[in-house]
Amino acid sequence: MAFTVKDVLRLEVAPALGCTEPVAVALAAAAAVSLLPGKRFDALDVWVDPNIYKNGLAVTIPGTGGLCGLDTAAALGAVGGDPMLRLEVLSPLSEADVARSSELLRLGQVRVHLLSDRRGIYIKAEARQGEHVGEAIIEQHHDHLTSLRMDGADLTDSPLFHEARAGSGGVAELETWLKEQSLQQLLDLADALDADDMAFLQDGVRHNMALADYGLKHGPGLGVGKTFERLVRQNLMKSDMFVAARMLTSAAADARMDGVALPAMSSAGSGNHGLTAILPIWAVKDYLTCTSDEALRAIAVSHIITAYVKAHTGRLSAVCGCSVAAGAGAAAGVAYLMGGDVHHVAGAIKNLMEDLAGIICDGAKAGCALKLATAAGTAVQAALFSLHGVKVKPTDGIIAQSPEQTMRNVGMLSTEGMIETDRTILSIMLEKKISGLVY
Template sequence: MSYTVKDVLRLEVAPALGCTEPVAVALCAAAAVSLLPGTSFDSLDVWVDPNIYKNGLAVSIPGTGGLSGLDTAAALGAAGGDPALRLEVLSTLTDESLERAKELLRSGAVRVHLLADRRGLHVRAEARADGHVAQAVIEEHHDQIVSLTLDGAPVADSPLCRRGDAGKAGVGALESWLKGLPLDKLVELVDELDDEDLAFLEDGVRHNMALADYGLKHGPGLGVGKTFERLVRQKLMRKDMFVAARMLTSAAADARMDGVRLPAMSSAGSGNHGLTAILPIWAVKDYVECDRRTALSAIGLSHIITAYVKAHTGRLSAVCGCSVAAGAGAAAGVAFLLGGDVHHVAGAIKNLMEDLAGVICDGAKAGCALKLATAAGTAVQAALFSLHGVKVKPTDGIIAESPEQTMRNVGALSTEGMIETDRTILNIMLEKKITGLAY
């Protein structure tokens, strides 16, 4: 089965309101509750894999005044979420549904359970009411509902189930197809972009720039982006393309991680990936001569490379995907934007991988803005170095002769080499929760 660039964009790029791990829990909970005969329920239990659990502990949920936690996300989804909106499930929250969610939490009606040995993205929600039991299951991808049952019987033909799209086998089959392509074919996909695709990519820019603008104006979260801007104003930093990329990307992450009620255009299932895949390129375009199509095509390539790397690493792992996946996408996009050919794109990807492959993911939180700033600046550096002949040698560490094998090596590092690292990260975070030092 073959795909087009339009398929890649449709299946891998979408608006997402809030961090996608708690959003996945909210979506699963909303889907389960929607199956019950009435509008209320007696209890809601949710089971999640370790990476969903890790990424949902500390990040703020949009529209809640700073509330966090997977139990909160589940209660919000159940109380007022619309599962038909998928990753924007919480956009329908009202003051009334927020109060109802808080009451559910106070009464102990919502419980979250960690599946400590589960590998791969998994969320299961089970809602009970008046003797009925409704269950929803999400697997592999944040909005991929693979099972809906009511009282043990499958709910047939529900539009919420997403095993495929337009006759294709969904994201999993797309990723298998992408993994079989060499880099030159991935770059050639950009040539297929039509006016509709360019308009969609520009819509993604608008979404993510709205978050960046909010972050620069208000300084939410850690205020990393606004601090960059202040340092520039004080002439302690010079605003070149490196700093511009870091400023925009971190400002957007500040806003998103603080729960600002603005959607991000996600990439490969992650809003922060979307920020990293788009905003460094949009910042760099102001420093070079380029037209709209070239800038948006560079962003299209960034999404494609991000999806390619994530196909190897998996959706969630111990490695920071914003650094190694979206960072690689941004590096490829910047190299393309600056007039580089496929060899320059390959060099940019390998430079980025050598630099950032060891960055860990310790959950979604305000501090992600620092990592996104690093990824954005390093992406620009990796591209410029490649264009000037600096390319990591294949004898170095995990770097291979080809960019394809390099990305496969990073996938092996993520999925096989850092399993114990992931457990250790989660154990540290759980200890903080138990001792009351955080969350």
């Protein structure tokens, strides 16, 4: 089937409160518990794949006063989460819910287990109440419930089951379709944006700018964004489009990774991807002669390219998707906003890939703000270089003649070439946890 830009936006772009890995665990836990009589449970066990485990170890969970960990996320989802809210499952949390979750963890009633050989997104939550057992499984995507079982019986008509938010196909079908498209066909999708799509894109800007504004005002997390702002005030940095893109994007990441209770508009299943896909373009527009609607169209292009790259690399891997996938999306969007044609956009993507393809993902945490700052600034640079004739040659490394093949090469690097790297990253992080140094 053919997909439209409306399908891409509705399937790949959505609000998410908190880092999507612990949120996905909270969603599975909330779904499992919701099946039990009275939504009460005596014990909860959760099994996760290595990438979910890696990304959920150190990131702060919103509304908890600085708590982190997948076991905490599971307990919170089970006690106070609303699974009908999908990636905003933790929105209803109260202080009493946080206190109750901490008590459950102290008593050992919530446990998380690592499935070390599992590949791809996988979360299984099993909640028990006496003889009753509720089970929920999430696969492939962070909010894609594929199985609900009560006392061993499959539930097929639950309203919790994921339904595609647009068209008759789901994310898997969309990704298959995206991989078959040329860059020109992907850019052409933006021509069909209507008023509802533009309002949705504007809503994404509103969400992510709220995080950026909070980060700039309060300096949470590492305070990368606020430090950029201070350096500009002290005339140690110039206020140009590069710094503006870095400042906004990193400030939003500071806030999000520190657990600020504000949702991000995600892209391709990741809130940080959404920050990178949207905010550099919104920052650059203030340095150009363009309208807000033109910037929103460029953001749509960014989301489309981000989804295209993620279709090749997979949702989670050893490669930092914020840098490579959303960075490529932002570079494409900036080039598009500046009037570039398909050749300029292609050059921007390849420039970005050559520059950032080696950045690893070592889990979600405060330091992600540094990587998002790098991705945002490099996206602007990649676009400007391409518009001025600087384009990486196809003889260079993983860069190919076409942008499509380049992105396929990056996908191969991510899904095949860095499997052992991913294991090593997780091994290092687990050793830190075992030693009691962190987490």
